Amino acid sequence: MLTLLLRLQFATKITDRPNMREIAQPQPVLARLPPRRPKAARTLGIVGGGQLAKMLAQSALQFGCDIVVLERKDHSPAASLATETVIGDWDNPDSLLALGSLVDVVTLENEFVDADSLAALEQFGHQLWPAAATIRTVQDKLSQKRALAAAGLPVPRFAPVSAPTAIASAAENLGWPLVLKKRRNGYDGKGNFTVRSAADIDRAWAYLGGDANGLYVEEFCSFDRELAMMLTRGQDGAIVAYPLVETIQRDHICHVVKAPAVVTPEIAARAAEISRKAVETVACVGTMGVELFLTKDGNILVNELAPRVHNSGHYTIEACVCSQFENHVRAVMGWPLGSPAMRAPAAAMVNLLGAAKGSGTPHGLSQALAIPGAHPHIYGKSGTSPGRKMGHVTALGKNIDDAIATAQRAADCIQFGGDT
Numbered sequence: 001m002l003t004l005l006l007r008l009q010f011a012t013k014i015t016d017r018p019n020m021r022e023i024a025q026p027q028p029v030l031a032r033l034p035p036r037r038p039k040a041a042r043t044l045g046i047v048g049g050g051q052l053a054k055m056l057a058q059s060a061l062q063f064g065c066d067i068v069v070l071e072r073k074d075h076s077p078a079a080s081l082a083t084e085t086v087i088g089d090w091d092n093p094d095s096l097l098a099l100g101s102l103v104d105v106v107t108l109e110n111e112f113v114d115a116d117s118l119a120a121l122e123q124f125g126h127q128l129w130p131a132a133a134t135i136r137t138v139q140d141k142l143s144q145k146r147a148l149a150a151a152g153l154p155v156p157r158f159a160p161v162s163a164p165t166a167i168a169s170a171a172e173n174l175g176w177p178l179v180l181k182k183r184r185n186g187y188d189g190k191g192n193f194t195v196r197s198a199a200d201i202d203r204a205w206a207y208l209g210g211d212a213n214g215l216y217v218e219e220f221c222s223f224d225r226e227l228a229m230m231l232t233r234g235q236d237g238a239i240v241a242y243p244l245v246e247t248i249q250r251d252h253i254c255h256v257v258k259a260p261a262v263v264t265p266e267i268a269a270r271a272a273e274i275s276r277k278a279v280e281t282v283a284c285v286g287t288m289g290v291e292l293f294l295t296k297d298g299n300i301l302v303n304e305l306a307p308r309v310h311n312s313g314h315y316t317i318e319a320c321v322c323s324q325f326e327n328h329v330r331a332v333m334g335w336p337l338g339s340p341a342m343r344a345p346a347a348a349m350v351n352l353l354g355a356a357k358g359s360g361t362p363h364g365l366s367q368a369l370a371i372p373g374a375h376p377h378i379y380g381k382s383g384t385s386p387g388r389k390m391g392h393v394t395a396l397g398k399n400i401d402d403a404i405a406t407a408q409r410a411a412d413c414i415q416f417g418g419d420t
């Protein structure tokens with residue numbers, strides 16, 4: 001890929017009127033950089049160019065890799081780090097093959113890519129991690145739940161539903177309320193509807209587009225807390241597990257992550273055992289997130305799997321010897337995994353969400369940077385809207401309260417939106 005440097009030259013034209021200067025339009029000059037560094041050790045292709053791709057790219061660049069991103073548009077958070085962006089649709093096998101032809105290894109930053117198109121990539125001999133078979137099982141939440149249940153892992157009770165009438169029948173078993181979910185393409189609460197009684201069924205079905213989308217139901221789990229574990233599995237099957245964390249969600253969007261979760265050693269051990277088995281069940285290569293419920297009676301259930309780096313692991317950039325992003329790159333490249341151990345007794349991450357419609361430019365960054373120990377990350381999205389994930393702040397501490405206080409103080413300084 002040829003990297004082009006856009007250099008703006010400002011030409012000043014003196015007019016014939018005395019004391020009047022007219023500034024001419026800047027003249028863009030395209031200059032080709034001289035042949036640059038040697039060929040990259042390896043080139044990583046990432047399907048998707050959002051914040052997860054950007055943080056993956058930052059880790060891959062550390063190892064001298066080149067990055068190529070596949071996105072629908074030319075501007076994306078990861079594009080500024082990539083040597084090239086292939087503009088195209090993820091679900092189009094041709095776009096995926098174009099990406100595959102430019103890189104050594106392809107990985108994904110979201111699980112919504114059509115599994116048949118991914119399988120075509122593998123059939124043409126391209127390396128893809130996680131494999132298409134893993135994505136196929138995980139991207140359909142019903143098949144994911146079936147795979148976990150078949151492996152003996154604890155999950156909320158669930159049932160397929162192919163018509164609104166099936167919801168009432170399922171409720172005879174699962175009780176009210178229950179949660180109607182889209183089988184595919186739902187995240188951050190998009191794709192769920194809590195059905196409190198038979199009177200809600202038609203509204204829920206219409207809201208989730210049940211006639212066009214595959215849906216299923218799950219029992220409503222009245223949990224005490226939401227927990228999560230990040231793990232990375234190498235191509236050789238070796239697994240490293242990050243500490244169990246607690247996630248605080250509002251309106252189904254993650255707001256705060258506390259690391260490590262303050263739970264008994266028995267609960268931490270049980271969560272680790274379940275998470276490890278979940279990763280093995282779907283044979284995920286790379287980093288994977290396991291979202292868990294801690295029920296009021298002290299049981300652990302698997303809520304959902306994410307076959308990718310995950311919001312609940314962003315704290316690992318500063319807080320762990322080797323971050324979830326670095327370990328993902330190591331895993332997909334076939335390199336040895338690094339230590340997931342924490343560098344501090346506690347860490348907290350606070351998400352920066354858009355407050356209103358506006359630009360992606362943060363306000364108050366400089367005030368946040370004045371707070372010692374706060375590490376803001378700004379994703380570089382071109383616009384914002386209420387609830388959109390625009391960045392995050394991580395802080396380490398001697399205990400969790402200490403870490404949260406620092407991260408929250410910095411996060412409170414930064415606003416996105418309301419500026420256009």
Ligand code: AIR
Nearest residue numbers: 048049050051052053110187388389
């Ligand atoms: N993402 C993917 N699955 C879940 C999440 N959070 C990340 C990916 C994706 C980005 O969110 O990095 O590219 C999309 O963010 P947005 O704000 O454009 O919806």
